[in-house]
Amino acid sequence: MLARRTKRPPASTRRSTIAAAGLVPVLLVALLAFLQPTIFTEARGLLFDTYQRLSPRPFRDAGVRIVDIDEETIRRMGQWPWPRGDVGALTKAIADAGAASIAFDIVFSEPDRTSPGRLAALAERQGAPAAQIAAIRGLPDQDGRFAETLAAAPAVLGLFLTADASGAPVQPKAGFAVAGSDPGASLNAYRGAIVPLPALQASARGLGFVSLRGDADGIVRRVPLVAKVGDTLLPSLSAEALRVAQEAGGFVLKSSDASGEVNSGRPEAVAVKIGAAEVPVTERGELWMHYTAPVPERVVPAWKVLEGKLPPAEMQRLFSGRIVFIGTGAVGLRDLVSTPVADRELGVTLHAEAVEQMVLQDFLSRPDWAAGLEMAALLGAGIALALALPWLGALRGALFAGLLAGGAGGGSWYAFEEKHLLVDPTAPLLALLACYLVATLFTYVREERQRRYIHGAFDRYLSPDLVKRITDDPSQLELGGEVREMSVLFCDIRGFSHISEGLGPQQIIGFLIAFLTPMTDILIARRATIDKYIGDAILAFWNAPLDDPDQYRNAARGALDMAARLDALNADMAGREDWPGTVEIGIGLNAGPCCVGNMGSARRLSYSLIGDTVNLASRLEGLTKQYGVRIAIGAVLAAQLPEFALIELDRVRVVGRERPETVYALVGDETVAGRHEFRTFLDGHATMLAAYRAQDWDEAERRASANETAARGYGLATLYARYRALIERYRADPPPPGWDGVAQLKEK
Missing domain, CATH: 3.30.70.1230 (Nucleotide cyclase, GGDEF domain)
Known part of the structure; x- marks a missing residue:
């Protein structure tokens, strides 16, 4: 009887197997891209961050300035919070210079600590004469004077949004009209707010929230322009500053089913109209930020304004017709956030850059068709590579994969650089890489068993020297x-x-x-x-x-x-x-x-x-x-x-x-x-230990007292407190005969 001979599969079958092996990871990546796990969104964010670092938004003067209460200002003017009279003086100087709006990235939620009422109460507790207390109460109220200053200026005050229902109700200065169906369900929602004092709030022309929310990695890539507190729509500080500067009556929130747009489900926000500016937003009412590199000319130190260091002509040049944000950049006061271009950036800078983009109409956007384009690129490139690899082999296949990857990555970069569109090539690139690796592995039958064993046995060696040593001599496994x-x-x-x-x-x-x-x-x-x-x-x-x-x-x-x-x-x-x-x-x-x-x-x-x-x-x-x-x-x-x-x-x-x-x-x-002082202390410490172990408690205590100050300098305060306690205990209750001074520890 003849033995059955095993036939080698024909070339077409082998190629089909390799192609099928390459298609499997492509389809798996496509499924993941459809499900959008967190790792995909994080990778997309990091990629877009890289784009911004490589090509930040070129700075063009859009009439936005930041007045910074910086370290030098605090040194000159005194610690924060200042009396409201000083804040009012800063506001008046900027308003007199012709600012179009003055927005505070500060929430004045508490009364001035130097108000006459507080000072009078303090004087009364300290037993001051009644005449002095009455005189103090008769002084002008700082918050009232600040409110008068705000009323005469195009001022916009800030408020904090909170996740709980605490705080006072918010009464916006301007309402929202909705074009299309109400998209409120898609917006960022909050339950409460920390608002300015009622008198200040009533005097200001604008009121906007300053809250910024980063992504899961803490990086702020989008700035909200509108949010909900209960059923009330509120503008951000940047949106309100732009409205007041234009003397606009309100906002228009455009929904996804407005103007003939297709509503694919629940209505979502697509744009906010602020005066003459129409701003595209995400479904959450957020503006994609396109950050600039640091721009020193955007910032004016507050002390220069308060001390009159800027001549009138310079004040006019800096502030006339400008949107001015006032923020705190001093250490201990600053509100720092992470952005794609800076690990630590002042929150007020984000508000200012948001207004710049709205004024210049210079936006980044991620269109709703981007996800479909990315999926089409993933499947098209992945399938093409899977079908071509069996014919091309490893080297030429790598070149073809590189060409496809370059097309995906280059197209994404072109969309960002030239069109300001955010198109993510991560999933197509991952599909190409997975397809190439899997298909290539199927074409090779010879593997280095020794190296595979090493890498399988050692999940991770922290020392590179160790890895090399084991690789050179596998017997050490x-x-x-x-x-x-x-x-x-x-x-x-x-x-x-x-x-x-x-x-x-x-x-x-x-x-x-x-x-x-x-x-x-x-x-x-x-x-x-x-x-x-x-x-x-x-x-x-x-x-x-x-x-x-x-x-x-x-x-x-x-x-x-x-x-x-x-x-x-x-x-x-x-x-x-x-x-x-x-x-x-x-x-x-x-x-x-x-x-x-x-x-x-x-x-x-x-x-x-x-x-x-x-x-x-x-x-x-x-x-x-x-x-x-x-x-x-x-x-x-x-x-x-x-x-x-x-x-x-x-x-x-x-x-x-x-x-x-x-x-x-x-x-x-x-x-x-x-050091001489260390050797001196060491001698005294040894003498103390010798006296302690010899049960000479008086000498041990005397030496401990003499050494205690120096001991604290070497971080031994707890040690000396321990010995002093032991000396007192053994003086009152001497240790048993044969005691050798060894501490018996009961805990690990």
Whole structure:
């Protein structure tokens, strides 16, 4: 009987299989593009951000100015909030110069703290004579005078929109007429507002909201022009400033079914008419922003106006017929937002740029046909590539795919640069890439099993040197390890559970990224290998997989650098919603023999280390909280760092170990250790410890008192408070015979 011979599929079948394999990812990407998951919208936003950075809107003077209450203004005029008389003087000077409208990116929701009523009440509480109190009450009311100034000026006041129903009801200065069906259901909706004082609100000619809402990544790509509070439509500060400047009576909100446009479902906002300007908006009533690069001539420091540093002719040139926004750019007052072209931009600048676009009629837009065009490009290019790849092969297929990708990307760039249209090529590009990769993989039957095994076994090696070493010698993928002298670091954020309670999920992620990234950079720069992240904690080590003859000093300097970087982070990130005040860390450092190598199972390996040295490093990190220091190190490592500033903390028995360990605080490098005052303190500290362990309580207390001021300078206030408490306790209740001065710790 003849054996059956397996036939090789004909070429046409093989090509059909490759083409089908290429079509599968194209269709999957098309499905994702239709469903629009968050990752697609985020990628689109980042792409359009890149376009704006490459080609920001060219600045043309549209008659918009920003008067900035900056640092120099605060230095000259005094701290904010100012008396309303000073704000009124600023308003009057700008109005007298002929401003068309003056919009405040400030909400005057509270009475002036220098008003006569408040000052009289304060004087009365302090027991001032009745005549003085009456005289104070007779002074002109600052809020009343400011209201009079507003009434004589083309002023627009700001208000905050809130998600709760608190605050006073809002009475807009101008109403909205709706062209077409009511699109209110598609607009951004709020439940309440924080509004200016009634007297100020009544005197102003305009009232607009200043609230800006970024996308999921916090970047403001669109500025709302209209929003809803209850059933009331409200204009933004920029829209209201433009209306007042034109002396227009109201707004017209155009719906998607107006003027013969097709309504594909519920009506949506498509445009807002403000006087002579018609502005295209998204369905939420938002204006796509096309930002300029920084423009210094747009901004006038407020102190120059208040101190009369600008001659009348210059005031006329700057403000006559202009739309003027007044905002606060001083540190501590500024309202900072992220934009595609700036990580930190003043919110008032966004309002000003929105008006510029409306005046110049220079808009970005994402037309409703863009999604259809993108889907057509995805399917057309993807199918063409899938059908062509079996005939073209890998190299020519890559060239063809590159040509199609260039057409999609180039067309998107052309639409942005020349037509100011936002057309997203991300999904077509992703489909082309996925199609090429899948189809190409199907054309190759020979794979490097060895390399595939390496990459399958090692999900991620944090050290590039380690990856190269394993690639060069795959035998090291065997389970097991080697014993090496190593330095180990544990770092943990103090009170992270409490911090987590005050942050949302996205804020927690942002906080951890902001913390872990610079700390990781420091450790890698000091030649550390990052073993793992355990929530907010970091485990790192030195002297593996590659030898590091300077491992002890690298470990010490890395810990000191982390402490210094944290201080800088606390200063730089102050005030950010995702940075919870002052963050503190504890770092445990230890050195000794460890078993390091590939550990885990036969299916998944992890390059890690174990041993008593690692356990003690973890315990030392826990001791930092009890002893009030940032960096605690073990005796073995301390012996390797004679030139560093080390201070003995205690002799302790940690949980799980019978042998006592002398623990040190690392407070500085060689520079600190070489200072005379440090050596003097170190001698006094050693004398205090000797007296304490000799049960000479009077001498120990005297030495502790003498050293306490210097101890605070090295971050040892908690340590000295601990010893003073122990001295008092043992003086009243002496320790048992045989006491050796070793602290027995009950917690890890």
